[in-house]
Amino acid sequence: MKKQKLPELFVVAAVLLVIFVILPILLTFASTSATNLFETLIDPEVARSIGLTFLAAGIASALGVLMGLPLAYILARRDFRGKGLIEGLIDLPLIIPHTAAGIALLMVFGRQGVLGKLVRPLGLFFVDTLAGVVVGMLFVSIPLLVNAARDAFKAVDSDLEQSARVDGASAWKVFLTITLPLAWRGVVSGVITMWARGISEFGAVAILAYSPKIVPVLIYEKFQGFGLKAATPIAAILLVIVVLVFFVLRSLAGAIDD
């Protein structure tokens, strides 16, 4: 590739930005002693919290696939009145403060909430339960999946789908055998982003389900109640695991694509 000339200032700005992102993460590790890190690793409270966080984000992402892909596909393939409005609404969870999202969710999923009341007889509760954690994560991260999947579906040539239909394939079959495999990379990247966003959520989950404590809540509580020494090792461990999982998932997605 020929080297193109770039504005010099861009390089300066880019370097500053990279430092801005990397420095706090590096310091999180630097300020954690090895013994402290080890003690935290074998702390059952931390292990349980990490497991819970990953599980809840996983369930949220699975629900996101089931509920989000149909909407993403419709938005990619159909033009209808109010489509712009729906696209805007779906993005709302990204914009509103997540504490506000938590309160809104409490009003819907609380024991006295619209949906909470309905499912109460089934023994399904959301405040301070795994279900509440999942709902909080799902709400704030679903736009990421819908947007990524919609763009991926859009990039699939609809003529291809059309000719498959002409050959007699059902709409369902076309989606599963043509569209989804071709849009695979974008969809998977959307799922991974959604999952990661779920793991990092604090505000909405803390209001709806403070306990069982996911890692962001645990870090907050440890910082508030016991100080930096108690909070940083957990943050460091979560960082390592997330980076590892992210890396593995991304390269798996890449491998499938190749």
Place this chain on the structure above:
Amino acid sequence: MINKMKTTNKLFALLCLCLAIFGAVSACVAKPKSTIVVFAAGSLMQPFKEIEKAFEAKYPQYDLRMEYHGSIQVMRHVTDLHEPIDIVATADQALIPMLMYATNDPATGKPYANWYASMATNKLAIAYQAKSKYADEITAENWWQILSRPDVRVGLSDPRFDAVGYRQLMVFALAQALYGNDQIFNDFLEGQFTRPINLVDLGDMLIIRIPEILETTGSAHLVMRGSSIALNALLEAGEIDYAFEYESVIKQQGFEMLNLPAELNLGDEAHEANYRRVTVKLDFRRFASVEPVFNGELIRYGLTIPESSPNPEGAARFFAFFYGEDGQKIMADNHHPLIRPIEGDHLELMPDALKGLTGD
């Protein structure tokens, strides 16, 4: 095409410039105000918000920055996090000598405080709503049975962080002698936490031990939050049926209130000797240098100006306003009257500017 791009670029640059100028201008135009940082117990939130408004209206040159936490957390922000704080108001005055007298500010080598004012009293009570489960059944005699029912959701605040947290446990321990039943404490808490809160009942001495990790179990009917005021919203939303709160807070919020017997509410001077039988201990190192022990005693709020206050003049101004006519009225209107004339510990060490206030 190229023309269009240029226009967009220009617009973008203009936008950035506008934002930068807007930020810079608003930073410069805003008159520099003298900041007073107040860290207060959550149960003081409502009256202190009114005081903030009234104070800033009277003294526009000051900017009050209020922060509310559980009372133990308020202390931690001073003695462990070394934050610059001008006024400390806690729901348990005993925390001030226990933590602030006993800890030296590394910057000056002096203790964080050496006096405090006993600002107000309070009583512990149970907040609920008309729609709470068994609301028509609960009385000052049977509340402990109702609160132990597995289908009743009870809000607790965390005894590791908040004064209501350890005080509500004291109530259950003291209730055993009053009702002649030594299972009251266990009936309420058994199976509710992943690690148990234990009570050693020696008759004339009751010792409650709090484990380091305090998390409710999946099937618990108790709901715990970091401070008692965090339970208000849950009670309002119908998420919990009952919560332990201070009388002043229950009245401010307009909840239904179940008054606890004077032997238990930690607010009746005649029973203080009885309250003193109970002690709450933390089974772990909570603070950098001090092992805190919470003793049962009359509820008294404490107020002090930390040695490390970056704005002692502002703090004195606030203190004078608080104990002046406006402050007294706001507190009284919020069902939380100030103790007058000022009482406290080592009041002779108060800043000179405040000494005239003590006698009235």
